[in-house]
Amino acid sequence: MDRTPRLYALVEELRAAAPRPLTVAALAARFEVSTRTVQRDLQALMAAGVPVRTTTGRGGGWSIDPAMTLPPIRFTPDEASALVAALAAADASAPYAGAARTAAQKIAASMSGPASTAAQELAARIVALPARTAESVRTAESVRTAESVRTAVERALTENTVLRLSYLDAAGRESDRTVEPAGLLTAEGKWYLIAWCRTRRAGRGFRLDRIMAATSTGEPAPPHDLAALLLGSAGADAVRPTALAALTP
Template sequence: MNRTERLYALVDELRAIAPRPRTVGWLAARFAVSRRTVQRDLQALMETGVPVRNAAGRHGGWFVDRDGTLPPINLTAAEALAVAAALAGAEDGTPFSAAGPAAMRKLAAALGESAAAEVRALTGRIHILPARTAPDVLDAVEQAVARQQVAWIRYADSAGRTSEREVEPSGLLAAAGDWYLLGWCRSRSAGRGFRLDRIRAAELRDEPCVPRPIAALDHGLAQRARHAETLRSLSDSSRD
């Protein structure tokens, strides 16, 4: 077993018994390596972001947070290419794209050499222009949607007029190359769609909210959201 195989096997072993721990001595015997080698491997896993933890004490040892990892997933070559294309096509400024490069590296590492080479060749042919959404704005919007918390935003309409809003986020919508934050605008007491590249500033409020379904935001929004031009009009109407 080479080191790469052993690293994957270590995670699988710890995940299989989580949340119970394994000692370094037990892992060393299991993989027929020295305790020092196991310590180096576990440290390497931690540095790459794998949620491997160490608990001290008589019944302590190393364990993995099962909520922070996924079990092994067997992808066909076609499925791997589909995932790779989606990751490569995610603009730097689109929601939740920050973790894309790390996910791509893990995908390539999990594939056989021929499949990994095909993935690298495919992603090398995909080119995306940088997005226009500011990183701090994107981070606040991502957290608001993921945590279901109220967001404060400073928004500019199509004419450049700005206004400040408090939004109860319901979700994100992509249409015709643009991303929108959908939610209940407290300032207008109505459902609104805010184009991310028009949000000039955003902050996460320490206030939870219950996401409203699109139909509850606007009875016609669910239908209109299927058409990019109508959605643009909805975003522009945020100035009223």
Template sequence: MNRTDRLYALVEELRAAGPRGRTASQLAAHFEVSVRTIERDLSALGQAGVPLATRQGRTGGYSLDPSMTLPPLNFTPREATAVAVALSSSTHVLFARDARSALQKIVAAMPGPALAEARAAAAKVRLVVPLGATPDAEVAETIWRAVREGHVLRIGYVDVDHVESEREVEPQHVVMGPRGSYLTAWCRLREDDRVFRMDRITSAERTPALARGPRRPRDPALAEALGPLPASALRPEELLGIASGTPT
């Protein structure tokens, strides 16, 4: 995680902690950095105007001003169990950390008895997560950033016949399924839409080239063995109300 991402994640972690806050040692362990690094990061956040509060003493630590926190969301035990089960299945390298962070925020907002009931219910569930080849975390993050921001990528790719190639691509979607995850993109080498299995992408870097923009509005077509994206496929933008332009 680079420093910019860590600074943002620090704010989210302190927001999730609520008035109890976190000690520098707890934050250092969570982000796998030194206490000195965390203290420098917190100092930078304070200088940038983030309203940090500190408590002195053996149980002291850092917290956010209450105006920067959300009120409790009041999940019922069943709702919390449902969310915990759903987030626990988010094992892809792109979203595993974010899923854990979201679950921590839910736990922090719940009263003790409701949390105990939710934990007891969740303990009765066992998930069978489809196994697919795992892409390199750094490569996957570079791809995801390019998909979000519309960057052109230069990728190294090894196809099913173990033939290596280097290509410039214009990323379109990340597609996740039971057999693995894929990048759909316009391939400048083939001058056509292509699907790349993410675990076969050996390198990915942003290029200064400009994307030519979308050619036609359509959902990604996967390899013939997987078939087209089904009509029932999850569309997060619709769940967030972006497609209709109204909040949910």
């Protein structure tokens, strides 16, 4: 068995046994390789962020938290190629761009032969023309700030925490806001954080590239209905992308 399929098989073997740990010797016998090879593979999985862990002592071994991983998904070559191409084309300034990039890398790494070639060729055909307006040209420092803002927004939405923002409006006025995030809206290539603004006591949309700084307060955010906050605004007709609709009840 080649290394890439074996890495996936190792994960599934650990998932099947969870929460019981498996020894390196048992895994080596299962895959008919040396214990050294298994140890190297397990270290590679850990370095890649797979939630495998080892415990020492009597009854110890390697295990995985099944709640932190997904079972294998059988993509067709066309589906895998389309996913890699779409994720590779994701705007680096978009929310969750980092996760999209690593997801594309993992899917690409699992492909071989014609499927891998097809994905690479398809991704190479997708290009984007960077905007060159005065507003879109950023210095290296401002790009770094945008990345930190994006990370803070992503975490606040994932962890449901209150954010403190330093925001620059369309007129160039800067203000400090404390907001309760509800979701994200994309329109005409721009991304907006939709949130309940405690300062204005109303729902507001904050363009991500106008957020100068964002920090988590650590305070749990009350739940807000995204559609309700958008009601009466220019984003009232926003709809969930088809690809995401199946993920919601």
